[in-house]
Amino acid sequence: MTPIIEARDVARVHALRGHSVEALRGVSLKVRAGEHLAITGPSGSGKSTLLTLLGGLERPTSGDVLVQGRSLATLDDRLLTRLRLEQVGFVFQRFHLLPVLTARENVELPMAEMRVSSRERKERAEELLAYVGLSGRSGHRPTELSGGEMQRVAIARALANRPAILLADEPTGELDMATGQAILDLFDRLNRDGMTMVVVTHDDRLAERAQRVVRMLDGQITN
Amino acid sequence: MNWRWALRDLARHRLRTALSLAGIAVAAALLLDMMMLSGGLERSFEKLLLSRGYQLRVTPKGTLPFDTEATMGGASDLVARIRAEPGVAEAGAMLATSVHALAGAARRSLVAYGVDPTAQGFYVLETGTDLDPSHPDAILLGLPAAAIVGARIGDTVEIAGRLDPQVGVASGTRRMVVRGTARFLYDARDQPSVAVTLGTAQALAGRSARDRASVIMVRVGDDSAAASVAGHLRERIPEVGVSSIGEMVVQFRTRLSYFRQLSLILGLIALVVTVLLVGTLLAITVNEQIGVIATLRAIGVARRSVFLYVMQQGLALTVVGSAAGLVLGIITARWLDAILTSFPGLPASISFFVAEPGSLLRAAVVLLITGVIAGLPPSWRAMHAPVAATLRSDAL
Numbered sequence: 284m285t286p287i288i289e290a291r292d293v294a295r296v297h298a299l300r301g302h303s304v305e306a307l308r309g310v311s312l313k314v315r316a317g318e319h320l321a322i323t324g325p326s327g328s329g330k331s332t333l334l335t336l337l338g339g340l341e342r343p344t345s346g347d348v349l350v351q352g353r354s355l356a357t358l359d360d361r362l363l364t365r366l367r368l369e370q371v372g373f374v375f376q377r378f379h380l381l382p383v384l385t386a387r388e389n390v391e392l393p394m395a396e397m398r399v400s401s402r403e404r405k406e407r408a409e410e411l412l413a414y415v416g417l418s419g420r421s422g423h424r425p426t427e428l429s430g431g432e433m434q435r436v437a438i439a440r441a442l443a444n445r446p447a448i449l450l451a452d453e454p455t456g457e458l459d460m461a462t463g464q465a466i467l468d469l470f471d472r473l474n475r476d477g478m479t480m481v482v483v484t485h486d487d488r489l490a491e492r493a494q495r496v497v498r499m500l501d502g503q504i505t506n
Numbered sequence: 507m508n509w510r511w512a513l514r515d516l517a518r519h520r521l522r523t524a525l526s527l528a529g530i531a532v533a534a535a536l537l538l539d540m541m542m543l544s545g546g547l548e549r550s551f552e553k554l555l556l557s558r559g560y561q562l563r564v565t566p567k568g569t570l571p572f573d574t575e576a577t578m579g580g581a582s583d584l585v586a587r588i589r590a591e592p593g594v595a596e597a598g599a600m601l602a603t604s605v606h607a608l609a610g611a612a613r614r615s616l617v618a619y620g621v622d623p624t625a626q627g628f629y630v631l632e633t634g635t636d637l638d639p640s641h642p643d644a645i646l647l648g649l650p651a652a653a654i655v656g657a658r659i660g661d662t663v664e665i666a667g668r669l670d671p672q673v674g675v676a677s678g679t680r681r682m683v684v685r686g687t688a689r690f691l692y693d694a695r696d697q698p699s700v701a702v703t704l705g706t707a708q709a710l711a712g713r714s715a716r717d718r719a720s721v722i723m724v725r726v727g728d729d730s731a732a733a734s735v736a737g738h739l740r741e742r743i744p745e746v747g748v749s750s751i752g753e754m755v756v757q758f759r760t761r762l763s764y765f766r767q768l769s770l771i772l773g774l775i776a777l778v779v780t781v782l783l784v785g786t787l788l789a790i791t792v793n794e795q796i797g798v799i800a801t802l803r804a805i806g807v808a809r810r811s812v813f814l815y816v817m818q819q820g821l822a823l824t825v826v827g828s829a830a831g832l833v834l835g836i837i838t839a840r841w842l843d844a845i846l847t848s849f850p851g852l853p854a855s856i857s858f859f860v861a862e863p864g865s866l867l868r869a870a871v872v873l874l875i876t877g878v879i880a881g882l883p884p885s886w887r888a889m890h891a892p893v894a895a896t897l898r899s900d901a902l
Contacts, residue, residue, distance in 0.1 A: 297895075331898065340804055341894040361808070368806025375897060379801035383514035395508070396807050441805065452897075 285352050286313035287448060287479050288337050293346030294502075295332050306332040308502040309346070314481060316447070319474040321493035322483045329502040330483045331452050337481060338371050338450045339363040351447065368396055372441030372449040376456035378433040380425040386412060386436045387421035393443040411439035415469060431462030438469060449473065451482045455489060467492055512818035515791065526787045527827045533779040534831020538869040539839050539859060540773035544766050546860030551758050554856055555751045557691055558627030560596075561732040562724035563754065564588065564739065565747045570757060577601065578746055581704075581719035585622075587743060588724055593735040595727040598625025599704055599719035603711040607655045608664040608676055614654045616665075617699045619690070620707020627691070627723045629701050634659045634686020642706045645682040648690045651698035657684050665700075667710030678710055695847065695854040722746075765858075777876050780827075784820050784880035792816060792884045799888050800896035809889040816885040817878070824877025832869060836861050 295307040307329045314320050314337075322330040335341050336348050339355045348355045350366060358366065367373070380389045390408035399407070412421050415435040425433055434454060441449055451470070455463035467489055474480050482489060490496050498506045516523045564584070566576040578584060581599040588597040601620040606613045619628050623637040629646065637644050645665065647657065657663050661684045666676030682702070690699040708715045724739070726732045732750050739748045749757075759766075792799065799812055839859035846858045 332894075335894040335897070338804070340897070341892075364803070364806055364808050366806075367804065368808075371806075373801075373804045375801060375804075377797060377801075379798045381511070381515075381798060381802075383518050384511060388511070392802070392807070393805050396811060444806070 286349075287316040287318075287351055288312075288314040288481070289349040290333070290337060290343075291347045291349070293333075293336055293343040293348060295329075295336060295341070296344045297332075305502055307336070307343070310499075310502070310504055311346075312337075312497065312504065314448075314479060316479050317474075317477055319470075319480045319492070319494045320482070321490040321496045322481065322499060323485070323487075323490050323496060324499035324505075328499040330499045332502075333499070334450050334452050334481065334483045338373060338448075339366055368393060369444055370447050372444075372446040374434070374437050374441050374449065374451040374454045376453035378425070378430075378437040378457075380433055380436055380440070382425050385422050385424055386417060386428065386432075386439075389425070389436055390439045390443055393440060397444055407443065408439070411442055412436070414442075415439045416465075429462070430458050431465060434458060434462075434466055435469065438466075438473075442473075446478075448479045448481070451480070451484075453484055453486075454482065455484070455486050463488070509818055509822075512815055513822055516819055516822060522787065522790075523823070526783050526823060527830065529783045530780055530823060530827025531831035531834055533776040533783070534828040534869070534873055535835035535838055537773050537776035537780075537873065538832055538835030538865065539842065540769035540776065541865045541869050541872075542835075542839055542859040542861060544769040544773070546862070546865070547762060547765060547856070547858050548755055548759055549862075550857040550860050552751060552755050554691060554853060555754060558630075558723075560627040560723040560725045561729065561751055562726060562736050562739070563749045564597075564722040564724060564743075565720070565749065567745060567747045569747060570749060570754065575602075575720075577715065577718040577720050578722075579718055581717050581722070584719070584743065584746065585722055588722060588739065591735070591739060591742060593726055593728065593731050593738070594724055596625045596725040597722055598622035598627075599722045600626065600628060601704060601707045601711065601715060601718060602720045603667070603707055603715065605700070605710050606666040606669055606676060607651075608666055608679065609655070613666075613669065613676070614698070616651050616654070617693075617697060618665075618707050618710065619699060619701045620704040620710075621701055622704050625723065625725070626701075629688040629690045629699075632687045632689050634684075636686065637701060637703055639703055639705075641683075641685070642703050643680060643682045644685040644702070646686050646688040646701040647684055648688055648693065648697070648699040650696045651700050652684075652687055654698050659684050659686060665702075665710065668712055678712060680706070680710065682706075691855060692853045693855075694851055697854075777872070780824070780873065780876045781880040784823050784877055785883060787823065788816055788820050788881055788884035789887075791819065792888045796888075796891055796896055799891050800893045803891065803893045804897065813885045813889040816888045817881045820881025820885070821874075821877050824873060824880070828870060828873040828877075831873070832866060835869070 290310055290312040292309050292311050294309055297304045297306050324330045336343050387408045390411055391404040394404040415438055417435050455466050484490055497504055566578050569576050585597050585599050603618050605616050605618040607616055655663055662681050665680050665682050667678035669676055693699050726735045736748045736750045843857055843859045847854055
């Protein structure tokens with residue numbers, strides 16, 4: 284079966300203050316459709332960089348990444364942006380919701396970018412907020428929400444355009460234990476509903492729930 | 507990403523936005539005022555010169571109207587020759603001279619316009635009856651002169667043409683009947699002017715002013731022929747100077763070129779201030795939201811949408827600030843106009859700031875372009891923010 288995401292011998296070198304830092308060194312990885320994969324490792328091991336490459340946020344220095352069989356190297360910036368909009372959902376440690384928009388409007392944002400009609404956007408956003416357990420909070424602005432609630436809005440936003448893949452970078456990093464647990468439950472539910480998930484985490488609880496765990500050290504996969 | 511969301515972002519920082527809007531409004535007002543000043547003064551002057559429909563002025567050679575006290579001899583012959591020229595519809599001489607109103611021991615100095623009532627372009631009758639060549643002892647008073655003399659229509663006033671400079675004894679005295687009041691077009695504010703017939707003015711001024719005139723006003727039947735008639739008059743009567751309205755406006759422009767330079771410099775300063783204000787505010791907004799912007803790009807929001815989102819904020823600031831500024835500019839222009847037109851020696855009816863739809867439109871377009879230019883660097887920065895690097899540094 285063709286993997287939904289595949290990294291082929293990817294390397295990534297960052298230029299930091301005149302120095303070159305090898306963030307990734309020849310990493311190869313396949314993710315199957317519907318799989319729940321966790322990437323773990325110490326800080327600086329290259330796991331977040333790998334996630335950004337898998338999601339087409341930046342390009343590898345060498346090697347290639349394929350999403351649904353399509354090489355990202357062949358896509359220009361406009362097509363990569365379109366791919367992220369339609370097929371990949373992102374959740375980050377910092378929620379980064381637009382502070383002037385309500386929870387519902389934040390969820391509507393990727394749909395607005397897809398030129399979905401206003402009515403349809405509204406209905407879908409309400410559905411997604413209900414799915415993540417925030418049905419009563421759609422009119423609230425981010426400043427009126429707790430950290431856990433903001434992360435749920437961010438997850439709903441990531442799901443807005445029905446992506447095939449959800450990539451999450453330390454999604455529980457800024458949450459307390461109980462709130463983090465609720466997010467983990469939500470991720471489980473998403474995966475059960477068929478979502479392919481790649482989660483970068485320090486959190487052992489999150490890694491334990493994944494079907495497969497990839498461990499990284501010094502820019503390489505160690506297992 | 508739409509206009510409403512962009513506006514809400516501005517409304518989130520009320521004080522910052524309000525201060526920026528105030529700054530843009532002041533700069534826009536300054537720009538509008540400078541635009542009105544740069545062209546308005548000329549247009550106002552041209553309008554004033556044409557207000558009575560006389561397109562040409564004949565003056566002593568080498569002078570401009572009201573520029574010197576020089577006069578031309580043989581005025582009646584000159585007027586007759588000018589009237590006989592093809593294309594000339596009307597011509598009338600005027601002698602400007604100082605006269606004195608006598609009231610007991612008091613002497614009040616007045617400016618007298620001696621005119622041909624059938625061909626004059628110096629005053630507009632406001633009340634009473636106009637001068638008539640058959641009534642040489644009639645006089646029209648401007649409002650400041652009426653106030654000084656304390657006379658009304660029907661009153662008799664004693665006017666002296668000359669005063670002995672040593673002892674102040676009046677000579678050439680005439681008793682004149684006030685027939686009406688007039689508004690004198692070229693007068694400075696509060697200038698006490700009167701109008702009498704040309705012959706009376708010449709008599710009051712004494713022997714040396716006999717058949718002399720300061721200026722001859724010429725009306726050309728066809729406006730478009732004014733320049734050619736002027737040229738023709740110069741050839742036919744080379745001993746006098748002939749100025750068309752256009753030439754006088756050019757002279758005026760040359761003399762007041764510093765106003766244009768001043769308005770250009772201040773206008774440019776206003777534009778730079780607007781660019782800096784809008785640019786700074788947007789740069790701060792982009793800096794504050796760089797993490798959000800990177801996230802938006804990460805979730806698939808196109809560069810174009812990010813660019814427009816920031817640009818919309820810049821345009822909203824510019825449009826709202828400029829609209830307030832244009833209103834403020836019109837108000838301040840009136841105030842500044844009142845100050846500048848009170849300068850001695852300037853016709854009170856001239857306007858330095860002329861609010862015309864063209865000036866307003868030009869200012870609005872320039873401000874809009876300024877807003878776009880100011881919004882470009884921060885919008886460019888936002889759309890080109892390196893997504894992964896920004897998210898990495900944001901997570902630290």
